[in-house]
Amino acid sequence: MQPYDWAIVLYYAWPIILIPAGWLVLGRLCRERAASGASMIELREQHLAETYRMSAVMERIAAVLEKNRGK
Structure with a gap:
């Protein structure tokens, strides 16, 4: 595996990491x-x-x- 392959994996995997993290942050901020x-x-x-x-x-x-x- 070449060094730039990790960059490609991270480029395509960022929604998998960022969307649940954003969901948790918004859930904490929007609590009644x-x-x-x-x-x-x-x-x-x-x-x-x-x-x-x-x-x-x-x-x-x-x-x-x-x-x-x-x-």
């Missing part, structure tokens, strides 16, 4: 972010945790109301 800088996944996780917390509070309120209703 909130004003606080948190990603949308982090916001959804926070919302889910808040929903669980509120559900537990509502269940405690319902238990107290049921207990007082029986009196």
Whole structure:
């Protein structure tokens, strides 16, 4: 194989290397972010945790109301 053969291989292979790399870079740059800088996944996780917390509070309120209703 002659030295210039590598140049030909690189010339024809650059899209195979550059397109996936560009895809990854654009994916990182275009990720949805909130004003606080948190990603949308982090916001959804926070919302889910808040929903669980509120559900537990509502269940405690319902238990107290049921207990007082029986009196």
